[in-house]
Amino acid sequence: MRxxxxxxxxVKAHILSHLNSFQHSATIYEASKYSIExxxxxxxxxLLFTALDALGTDLDQGISAASxxxxxxxxxLIHDDLPAMDNDELRRGKPTNHIVFGEAAAILAGDNLLNESFNVIAKDQSLSAEVRIELVETISDAAGQSGMISGQMLDIEAEMKTASLDELETIHTFKTGALIKAPVTAACIIAGADEDIQSELERFSEVIGVLFQIKxxxxxxxxNPELTGKNTGSDEKKGKVTYVSELGIDGAKQALRKKEEEAYSILNKLDDSIAVSGLREIVQMFAQRDQ
Incomplete structure (x- = not known):
């Protein structure tokens, strides 16, 4: 991955520079900064930069979209941790945003990051207006009712219930997968990728999105909570439907291996068209990560 x-x-520096450029509320700035840092x-x-690399495109062009x-x-994550959602007190090894700043500030910090995300793209004069519009459309689709938001609602509605493997994949294709597919689609937009290559890369991203959730x-x-930054067993305590709850730990590990093989298979088909070695490393990273 060079x-x-x-x-x-x-990316982190770009986000913080953007947020620091027009402070009107120190509390909102500090709460937003806390979770970014x-x-x-x-x-x-x-994933976005690795896809750009595979497509032979200058990585600097992806900073605003990645941000x-x-x-x-x-x-x-700020909103997921709130008492009305998952009610978590630990995130990335630190107290969650609402524990530090209070619920109201945490809600507004989350709102702030969502709204300013599109401002970051809009202000990127290194990209054409057409590319910026397409990026905003793609990322908002992934984040909103067409993607993550619906997935989160489906996940909440599935609590304390059983679900088929197809239902699980549907939930996580939206909840987790949409925001993993978005970086790959964004890279294809920035690079002006061939339609067939974009289609295969998006299929690859959908597979690793599910793989990521299984892991x-x-x-x-x-x-290990010291590595994950989260307490173990929280999904079971909340009655969440997961690959482990539905398939058992061995079944979940088998499903993980199956998705890993599927991802590699797609990359093998692309091997003659683009430089896929970095994307292979991404698959390995997603499947073998310990945090």
Missing amino acids: NNTAYINK AGGKGLRPL AIEMIHTYS DDILDLEG
């Missing part, structure tokens, strides 16, 4: 990981720091893995920006996606992801469910049971 120096793609260095771009995660560029909390030490997230930056996997979505990394927007990371801001939206962070806002979703998350496994880590919720078996992960």
